Structures are given as C-alpha cells and as structure tokens.
Amino acid sequence: MDAVTQQTRHGEVCPLDTTLQLLAGKWKSIILCRLMQHELRYTQLLKTLPGCTRRMLSLQLAQLEADQIIQKQIDASYVPIKTSYRLTPLGKSLVPIIKLMDQWGEHYIQTVTMPEN
Amino acid sequence: MDAVTQQTRHGEVCPLDTTLQLLAGKWKSIILCRLMQHELRYTQLLKTLPGCTRRMLSLQLAQLEADQIIQKQIDASYVPIKTSYRLTPLGKSLVPIIKLMDQWGEHYIQTVTMPEN
DNA sequence: CAGCATCCGACGCGATACTG
C-alpha cells in the first residue's frame, strides 16, 4: 500500500499531508538531494549515505519508486547487473519545493537550533 | 528533545530533513492549514479535526510550540481558561512552502492516486 | 475548558545473515 492510499484510510485527506507522507522516511530526503543533481547507481548512492544499510536504502528506494517519484533502470547486458536511479518527471516537479524546504531548513538551523548550542 | 536535536544525533544533517521533521506528525499538516487562515482556540481547532483526540492535539501543538512554529496565548482573566494558538513569524515564513506542497499534493492526487481507483 | 497519566498495539527502523 502506497503512502497516499494509506492516508485515505483515515478519512480526511489533506493534500499537504499527502506530499509530506511521500517524503517521510529515514533517508528519503538525502536520497532526493543526491538524485536531484544526477542519476546514481545503488552502490554509489549507498556510499554517499553514511550509516544507511542496504536494507534501508532498498526500502526507501522501493517506496519512492512505488510512489512514482524516482525510476529504476536495470542494465542487465553484463553481469554483475547494474541498476541506476533517477527522478521521474513527477519527481523533478518536486525539485523547486525541495530546494525551498532545504533553504528554509538551513535558515531554521542557523536562527533557532544553533543559538541554543 | 526537539526534532532537530534528535536529527543531529544521527550525524549527517540535511536541512531538507530538518524541515520535514518539523512537519512530521499525525495532525500537524492539517493544524497548520487551519492556523494559516486564522488564530484558533483549542476546542475550535479540535472540532475541525475529525478523529483527532485531545491527547493527540495537545501533543502536536506542544511539539509545534517547542519548535517555535506556533505560539500559545492563555487568557486567564476568566474561568474557564481559554487558550488560543497562532503562527509565529517563523511559522508564517513556512506558509509559502506549505501552499506549494499543498498544491503539489493536490496535483499528485489527481494524476497519480485517483486514476488508480 | 484544556489538558496530563497510563496502558497497549502497530509500525519504522536497526542488526545480521542469506541469495540470484
């Protein structure tokens, strides 16, 4: 069951919540930051995510793919098989929002989080 | 411990993730949609959230307040005490992003979720 | 009116091991 279907079970549908659900998940935000810049292969992606296990990366990628935010491409012409991930058009349409949230988060960290340290 | 401090424990800080953490929570998105329009009192807010219990509303409001997204005002001049909630300046600075995410979510629901039903 | 305390179930996520 994808994020949105899961939400509709609870009745009340808030589109804002739909968007948030799609982005909610342990590594999704960083994954999207990476894929925003360029397509990446599984292991390359994993290297840029210190602390992320293969299991978690697979889970998050599978969810993003099921939600049509990213797409997987499998090159099986040689073994070992290589897969790469990139944003779908739908995923690319999220980029402006992601950039805004990233900027806002940076501002938040500097004005709210850091002064408390 | 607030959302951001919690995140920094895991090392890697992604500002996008910071923003997402602040908005993550069962009723926060709808609460913010309501407070975007006008200040509301606890019980009024509760009435606009079908299925939300008092406990959950209190929890979410407390977190949003701790994260400085909303502020509580207590009018104790009469009993029973009345409290009201509104966005802080920081919370208001989120409004453009929230509106974008809401629009994107609506588009997503129409083009991805609905055709599947 | 506006909460808090307690109990409990579901799920997200980590650790670890196995596979085509």
Add this chain to the structure above:
DNA sequence: CAGTATCGCGTCGGATGCTG
C-alpha cells in the same frame, strides 16, 4: 552487485480515564 529474509526493539499514536 543489488538486493531479500528474519528478528527485535523503540517510538508513534489510539483508547480511556483523571484533573486544575
């Protein structure tokens, strides 16, 4: 290389009842 399977724990959130 790119995953899947299994187990277990911690946190989120629901149900319910109490309080200043």
